[in-house]
Amino acid sequence: MTDDNARGLLQKMLEAAIGAADPARVLAPHLPQKPDGRCIVVGGGKSAASMARAVELAWPDVDLSGIVVTRYGHAVPTDRTTVREAAHPVPDAAAQAATLEVMEAAASAGPDDLVLALLSGGGSALLTLPRPPLTLDDLITVNRLLLSSGLSISEMNKVRRRLSQVKGGGLARAAGQARLVTLAISDVPGDDPEAIASGPTVPDPTAQEDLSYLVEKLGAALPEAAAEMLRTPSPNAANFQPDYRLIATPQASLDAAAEVARAAGVTPILLGDALEGESRELGTVMAGMAKAVARHGTPAAAPAVLISGGETTVTVGDRTPGRGGRNTEFLLSLALALDGHAGITAVAADTDGIDGTESAAGAIVDASFPKEAARLGINTRRMLEFHDSFTAFEQLGCLVTTGPTLTNVNDFRAIMVQG
Numbered sequence: 001m002t003d004d005n006a007r008g009l010l011q012k013m014l015e016a017a018i019g020a021a022d023p024a025r026v027l028a029p030h031l032p033q034k035p036d037g038r039c040i041v042v043g044g045g046k047s048a049a050s051m052a053r054a055v056e057l058a059w060p061d062v063d064l065s066g067i068v069v070t071r072y073g074h075a076v077p078t079d080r081t082t083v084r085e086a087a088h089p090v091p092d093a094a095a096q097a098a099t100l101e102v103m104e105a106a107a108s109a110g111p112d113d114l115v116l117a118l119l120s121g122g123g124s125a126l127l128t129l130p131r132p133p134l135t136l137d138d139l140i141t142v143n144r145l146l147l148s149s150g151l152s153i154s155e156m157n158k159v160r161r162r163l164s165q166v167k168g169g170g171l172a173r174a175a176g177q178a179r180l181v182t183l184a185i186s187d188v189p190g191d192d193p194e195a196i197a198s199g200p201t202v203p204d205p206t207a208q209e210d211l212s213y214l215v216e217k218l219g220a221a222l223p224e225a226a227a228e229m230l231r232t233p234s235p236n237a238a239n240f241q242p243d244y245r246l247i248a249t250p251q252a253s254l255d256a257a258a259e260v261a262r263a264a265g266v267t268p269i270l271l272g273d274a275l276e277g278e279s280r281e282l283g284t285v286m287a288g289m290a291k292a293v294a295r296h297g298t299p300a301a302a303p304a305v306l307i308s309g310g311e312t313t314v315t316v317g318d319r320t321p322g323r324g325g326r327n328t329e330f331l332l333s334l335a336l337a338l339d340g341h342a343g344i345t346a347v348a349a350d351t352d353g354i355d356g357t358e359s360a361a362g363a364i365v366d367a368s369f370p371k372e373a374a375r376l377g378i379n380t381r382r383m384l385e386f387h388d389s390f391t392a393f394e395q396l397g398c399l400v401t402t403g404p405t406l407t408n409v410n411d412f413r414a415i416m417v418q419g
Contacts, residue, residue, distance in 0.1 A: 037114070283329070303418050361402045
């Protein structure tokens, strides 16, 4: 297998992973029984608009209305559901206004109505309604601190739930006695409902915890009102049994990619859908694993491909960062550790089509990486040090650009070791 063939196969695997989470393909079988009254669609996330469209197509004969909020550039045409757009990953005034509309729509449901909540990755920023006395500016500050903190996604969501009127079951409370069913696309390790969009329709399991240790981690820039809320149990603790249905998961997408590899005669090695930690550290570790396959045939002989998902972190610290996201940072670290090892090609991309805040989903590299970087005079080690991985791959012509995929099952990483 040539490097070009390996690149092509990795691209097909990424496409299969994204396709396995396409709402148009996977949503309809999970719909509940049609309601006697209205169906009120509410929700938020990068996939919210495409999910709403899938509901409309599946239920043409239902009295259906509602509102969802998605990221700028992720809207799709809908006939009966209003789609609002707002900022991600840091919320803005449009997110707060849209969230108020979402809560009002849920609260309008009667006992014969169905509230159908559509949730996906990105919902934590897009469904934004601060708990008084917090303001939107306070939440913007908190979100910026979270993104540069190096906290795990689980820890971030503890903070987000505590500070919100909509997260941690807030949307369920707004729906009152109406029947509430949640359809969700998971983008989090473990597929925990309280973590997907920070759990608007499920109880908050950490509502009574003292989160003072997170106050310390977030530092002195944390607004005092937010710090006090994290130290104090939430007044919105509740215990109820939600009707919560996962329509797409990271593992299902990894499995779909693995099938593409098998069909091409390549052994897939599934490393899990919940890998976390620093992006650059994981890149170094996985480079070692790829070398073990190449040199020793462990845990499988080449041709083989290491496949993984999850959500890593990039801890920026005090240094002003360059351009990049967690996938390109992982891949730059991996490429440096491989140092042009023959016969190894790798891709890392966010399945939503946007790595961090950049225009690409991620990047793809092969053994030509160090020679090409040297030829172009690119100091790749310095770029990794300054979190400038996007710029490095942009200059090398290695970016993977899909545009918004209208779904999100988190990161996809695949390292091909050729025979």
